[in-house]
Amino acid sequence: MLSNVAKSVGQRNLFGKLKTLSSQQQNGFASEATFETRAFKLHNLEEGPSTKVTVTKEDALKYYGQMYMIRRMETAAGNLYKEKVIRGFCHLYSGQEACAVGMRAAMRPEDSCITAYRCHGWTYLMGVSPQAVLSELTGRSSGCARGKGGSMHMYGRNFYGGNGIVGAQVPLGVGIGFAAKYNGTQGACIALYGDGAANQGQLFEVYNMAKLWNTPCIFVCENNGYGMGTSAERASANTNYYTRGDFVPGIWVDGMDVLAVREATRFALEHTSSGKGPILMETATYRYSGHSMSDPGTSYRSRDEISEVRQTRDPITSLREKILTTELSTVEELKEMEGKIRAEVDTATKHAKADKEISVEELTADIYSNPQNLTTVRNTLPLSELAHKRLGKAVNM
Template identity: 55%
Template sequence: MKKMLAAAVSRVLSRASQKPASRVQVAACNYSNDATFEIKKCDLHRLEEGPPNTTVLTREEGLKYYRMMQTVRRMELKADQLYKQKFIRGFCHLCDGQEACCVGLEAGINPTDHVITSYRAHGLSYTRGVPVRGILAELTGRKGGCAKGKGGSMHMYGKNFYGGNGIVGAQGQLFEAYNMAALWKLPCVFICENNRYGMGTSAERAAANTEYYKRSSFIPGLRVDGMDVLCVREAVKFAAAYCRSGKGPILMELQTYRYHGHSMSDPGISYRSREEIQEVRSKNDPIKLLKDRIVNSKLASVEELKEIDAEVRKEIEDATQFATSDPEPPLEELGHHIYSSNTPFEVRGANQWIKYKSIS
């Protein structure tokens, strides 16, 4: 018995002595502080020069972008699941596959800049600072949502973010906006996230000219690789600097791809093949492209990225628990927050005899 006990203690001590050694080995791993990468050259319209063809990525930035992109990806996949479980109702437009656009955009502007977008805005809501639980709770119509559960997928808002509007760039209004911005030299960056398909039709079948960055003949334009977060970042920095210098508006076309259908009612494979989607996933996925760069340049290890994956999964699960258990807003709050700052006033409901009080 003593020998068995001694052997057991010896094994425990041996294991204990091995653990610190392995930790020391991991801690001693030499990571690079930064790395320089070549990025795809942007196509230019009415510009003599564009964004740089190389850029520096620091270890801190790489890990930050990777975490953000994984969070948006897993958040959208969870939204897909919640919709199928009928926790989410109504319209729901997912942006998985387009993560480099929202993360690259935020990396290229200032927190004090203002962002307006149409739908497919969950990722932009997150990168603008809305927490995951606030987004998922909004999707499920709960009180803890970023719009108090009254907006849903197409009406999400945050600080300096006026997003989730249920209308895309309708041609008449869009060209009027181009014209006014050019006349008044407004510091406005127009961005077209070209994910190659409309509601159910490819861009090539719907438009005689698919060079959207040239659509306004009198505004300069950039066509950008929207699957590369570094390319998006540098292009946005260039565009923002152009506007801040007083030269007026600029137009950007981000060439990207959505993995899901247009909305949850669209299976997304009636007008494109599963093979096409799989090819983009395997060869041009924005998260995989960033991961390969980080690992190959020794900015981080595969194990470190796996730890981030695990942390993201836990964050999404915790947010899901909140989004499915938080109470729905009470009916008497139906008229609340019509204005951001105003004295309380009465709002007539659908029945003229029922009135609600609106507070800011």
């Protein structure tokens, strides 16, 4: 039986009636709960993931903490950019956290991921510390790419970036999946792109290649509604992106529900790892910020639209409601977690501002994988500052 606190949370829920199917109690608190997700839409599939989703208390708190961490990191990044500590490009992931956290929850140790330039959250989820992510953003030597990658070029184990060219990461993802098949690792690659990249010809070329070779690759279109400042409806004749693989099966999933994304990704991984070839997944999501920090994000959409999504579909608040309504946790426990995360991000932010900036010598490091017979960089003198210096060990491996 739910407590009065949980009942009151359910009554003030902003996300409609929560479809809670059951919860198991242990020591007065729920150890797990089962929910009903929105229906998945299918293309060229006879059956899809189950809409009945069970989550343990441990996993629910883990997902909540990860999404909250990404939101705080992106808020910190936005502030650092406004302070002109971060220079260059900066694309924030706020609002889309359930996509990355849900997919990461379903991934196995042998799986890989590659994405575009909105990659800070993914870098953290793939094992890089918040401090290394924020230090990379500020161009410091303790950054995960030694300050040379910046916002769009971050990497980790089994994480191939962070890529700055729109859509170019998708063919690379097929190559990573092909390598997994060739080497017999049993792994698959998740290749993410946005609705803005979905009309590029290279995507349709690699759909064909991946299906022709039955490559273990999951194409994921994170449809946040806008490609830069152009709405999906103005850019695409067919906005059902999960159907655009033609002969490649597809799934549509509510990208604001971390549990639905997890289940869809589990289904997709099982499909592609069993030799059936690639699969396409569309996550319907929303970004709160503009395309990048130079875009206020309000010239092509209204503030009321953004506010409505925040109030009715926010992925973090939605999971919080589920956790409290089913008594998987308490308000006090969540507040304690949030406080620890805020403190960790604050400390990481201070480090990212105080750490030393990279030197000119870094420009000549890590250029060649085997520099023994290569002592110079082309068009420079052997003794100049731009002569090749060293090959450094990856700082985040």
